[in-house]
Each structure stands twice: as structure tokens, then as C-alpha cells.
Amino acid sequence: MTEIRHIVFDIGKVLIHYDPELPYRRLIPDQEKRLRFLDEICTSDWNIEQDRGRRWEDAEALLIERHPHEEELIRSFRRHWREMVPHSYDGSVAIMEGLIEAGHDVTMLTNFAADTFSEAKEMYPFLHKPRGVTVSGEVGLIKPDERIYRTHAETFGLTPEATLFIDDSEKNVEGAKAAGWNAVHFTDPEKLRADLKSFGVL
Incomplete structure (x- = not known):
């Protein structure tokens, strides 16, 4: 060797x-709704593209266009990122x-x-x-x-x-x-x- x-x-x-659920336990107290949000909207597949270099502004705009009623929660992913680490x-x-x-x-x-x-x-x-x-x-x-x-x-x-x-x-x-x-x-x-x-x- x-x-x-x-x-x-x-x-x-x-x-x-690292746990992206941490701030959302406060923002979405209902567990079922919280997990659905992270499984269907701010997903790991969506987040990994920021790891690849996509700008947060573009990532947020993409989801807000699809889910306009969830704008604040979508923006909260980056806004409260420090709570995840x-x-x-x-x-x-x-x-x-x-x-x-x-x-x-x-x-x-x-x-x-x-x-x-x-x-x-x-x-x-x-x-x-x-x-x-x-x-x-x-x-x-x-x-x-x-x-x-x-x-x-x-x-x-x-x-x-x-x-x-x-x-x-x-x-x-x-x-x-x-x-x-x-x-x-x-x-x-x-x-x-x-x-x-x-x-x-x-």
C-alpha cells in the first residue's frame, strides 16, 4: 500500500x-407541512445547484415563480442559513x-x-x-x-x-x-x- x-x-x-430543517422548525412548526416544504420546494436537488455555483438570487427567483405564495419561506433558506450550521x-x-x-x-x-x-x-x-x-x-x-x-x-x-x-x-x-x-x-x-x-x- x-x-x-x-x-x-x-x-x-x-x-x-448541517441540517436545513433547523430554522424551519421555528418557521413551520407543523412537522408534516415543514417536511413537505423541504421535500417539494426547497429540496436538496434545488440546494445542490447553489453548491455548483448558481446564484441565490436566481435560485430563489426560480422557486418564487413556481410558488409565489411561499416567497418568504423560500427566501428564509438563505436568510437563516447560519442556523443550519x-x-x-x-x-x-x-x-x-x-x-x-x-x-x-x-x-x-x-x-x-x-x-x-x-x-x-x-x-x-x-x-x-x-x-x-x-x-x-x-x-x-x-x-x-x-x-x-x-x-x-x-x-x-x-x-x-x-x-x-x-x-x-x-x-x-x-x-x-x-x-x-x-x-x-x-x-x-x-x-x-x-x-x-x-x-x-x-
Whole structure:
């Protein structure tokens, strides 16, 4: 097995919590109505296009044209975005910081809208600690598209077979493997420590 020289972290649900339902529990108290709104209007498929680079103004206009009576709730998605990322995962953040302090090459690769990622960096200073980050909304590509892994490797000079990627999404893990990386599925810090040990990193 090739020695791991580069470690790449996903961010959402690996380093920081993300749940778009959180502000809507307040805005739409009725659970059935709330889930229907998120399943049928401000859907994950709609939101992922902002991660790909679509402007929020265009995304909102698209939905408001279809659902004019829901304009305020549609605009609330971006307006109350900070409520969706209320805390970090201290265990995995500690692992990442420990790797950096030990001299490992650590970068990040994330599906994130460019503007909300800027806000996330303000909220969570540890996001400045890795050597760098590829943000999907800035490059116009999203995981698990193999091209975003290649872009990240080229940008930061990573050797694919010497790279280990950590992501909470199994399809993104498979995308990394298709790009020639090693990759592990994140579920909790304990499993991550075990995975890192299995690759000879810890």
C-alpha cells in the first residue's frame, strides 16, 4: 500500500453540523407541512445547484415563480442559513488539528456555495487551518463528479494514490476512489481514528 502523504477532509457533517430543517422548525412548526416544504420546494436537488455555483438570487427567483405564495419561506433558506450550521464536531475537528500539528498535509474538499462558505469560515476559524480548500461553488463542479477530485489534486499537488479522503457521503467516497484516491466513509470520530490507523496515519 502506498504511503499516505495527503489527507483531505469534507466539511459538512464531518467537521461541522448541517441540517436545513433547523430554522424551519421555528418557521413551520407543523412537522408534516415543514417536511413537505423541504421535500417539494426547497429540496436538496434545488440546494445542490447553489453548491455548483448558481446564484441565490436566481435560485430563489426560480422557486418564487413556481410558488409565489411561499416567497418568504423560500427566501428564509438563505436568510437563516447560519442556523443550519449550529456547531462543529469537536472530535473530528480535534483529529484534523492534531494531524496538522503533527506535520501532515491536510486540505479540504467540499460541496458548498461560495458565499455561505465565506460565512462558515467566519463562524468556525479552524477552517483556516488546513493548507487550502476546494469549494464546489467556486469551481463549478460538485462531488461525486470525478473532475472535482482531479481539480483538487492538481490545485494542491496531490498524488492520488497517496491521498486519503474523508467524507460522510458514500457516493462521494466512491467518487474519490474512482479518481484514484483512497477514501473512507465518516460516521463518527472513533471510526475515523481507526480508519486513519489502518492507513498508517495515526
